Amino acid sequence: MTAPIRVAIVGMGKIAHDQHLPSIAGDDNFTLAATVSSRGEGVGDLPHYRTLAELLASDTPVDAVALCTPPQVRYDLASAAIAAGKHVFLEKPPGATLAEVALLEAQAVEAGVTLFASWHSRYAAGVAPARAWLAGRKILSAAIVWREDVRVWHPGQDWIWAPGGLGVFDPGINALSIATAILPPFFLVDGTLSLPANREAPIAADLKFRDAAGVPVTMDLDWRQTGPQSWDISVETDAGTLKLEKGGAVLTLPGAAPQVAEDREYPGLYARFAELVRAGTRDVDTAPLRLVADAFLRAHRKAVEPFVE
């Protein structure tokens, strides 16, 4: 039997508590070895450190770290962990820039450790069957509608509005992580980002992409949605319309009843991370972040009313 991978979580915010802790606890491939958080919240009797540097300098043995901090500070943490020979699990987005993620990948190759740029929405229950069904069809168009209430989902997260925090693309990149997994490669041809007059990141976006065959992919992102929330992708094909709803959790194929399955996104990510560590390899797909960077580079911008939380 293989020894479990001793993992430390760095950044004990909401996602660490809601997803990483239970996923690690539920996976025999892993054992939680330590936590790191400037706010000093430990888990039970486990070793706890204020900084990653303190953990790496300690005698607590760890094989891997899961970085759950905001993306703006992720490079230094990942780079230090790689230099110490640790495998690294990056929350999404994998960094604040594309260049830093490319550099981390080169460092991980050099150090011979695993680097995993995770995209949790790709492990939503409907995604793999959607990809399999689409593989045999001619795609005519696709539409992404991702509309949520930022006040509900991101209360007090100032980093999300700062440069590198992506604004409405923080949830929108989840949609792009699914779309890039189920559709042929596509790129931005036009679009508009809406920026509140008092913020540095977009609160909404209306984007037009296309693929090599000219198939249009539209994206409607909005953080000002109250009432019903939408995290939906629909794909028109020559065999009818495929619908992925609730962030990929519910798949409806033409003429069939909706398929719903248990949420296994983070367990799926940890299973993949274990597979990469055991195989001694990496998975650093930056396609979703590249599309966001392209939108910042290529889209028009318009000022909209200030956002006050």
Add this chain to the structure above:
Amino acid sequence: MTAPIRVAIVGMGKIAHDQHLPSIAGDDNFTLAATVSSRGEGVGDLPHYRTLAELLASDTPVDAVALCTPPQVRYDLASAAIAAGKHVFLEKPPGATLAEVALLEAQAVEAGVTLFASWHSRYAAGVAPARAWLAGRKILSAAIVWREDVRVWHPGQDWIWAPGGLGVFDPGINALSIATAILPPFFLVDGTLSLPANREAPIAADLKFRDAAGVPVTMDLDWRQTGPQSWDISVETDAGTLKLEKGGAVLTLPGAAPQVAEDREYPGLYARFAELVRAGTRDVDTAPLRLVADAFLRAHRKAVEPFVE
């Protein structure tokens, strides 16, 4: 003796006339086979077409195309040329988005043709010796200062101010193409883009990058420079300061006189293109464009006074 590569130029603007025509004429590896321009300017008695589609449908034999159009329309032209089995030389920047360039590369691999994302400044006379000299030194810091008068260098080029046209990064990306060739990999950590109130692209930028070792690389871009113009990179090392001036044409090593050589940037690009075509391979380095996309993604923005040409 190998037959010359029959090349067509698409987009007969300033750069085609100033650089591509004389470079092709001066290189035995190439023969100019046709020109394409919506404005109907041909070259001597050579076949001339209004569109690339007309050229590809004609009986004029061509092996390769050089795309000198604005980046916003480059994908469709390159994709059509690749699909027709032609080798493709892309002017800089290689596209309006990173995703479209990645897709073109995949198409070129599939079609077995050459795709060359050209960066002319990398062929400036001082660049190769600068890289060689720096390879043996410890780099302490680097500073890029690229200040020119947009009214002099880009009169009437509306596309350059449109999304995808890059604004002041149109010249600035030349500096980044040199810096990425002579320095270890670096990424953006902070910065500010200055946008005229009536334009969609930056007229100036003040950026801070760093490399994996923490070495700072600063970039000062400004299109509002009158009087003396600057296209300079200086690199502080443990053996003194290296200076590249005039866009890489003049190299000054510590304690030595400035080295000046004839401008061979475009002849260098065509020699490289011939080498790639003969070897049946590709050179699609998007690192300079990736740094620009990162700047649009990650930097702060401030409004500055309107720019009126």
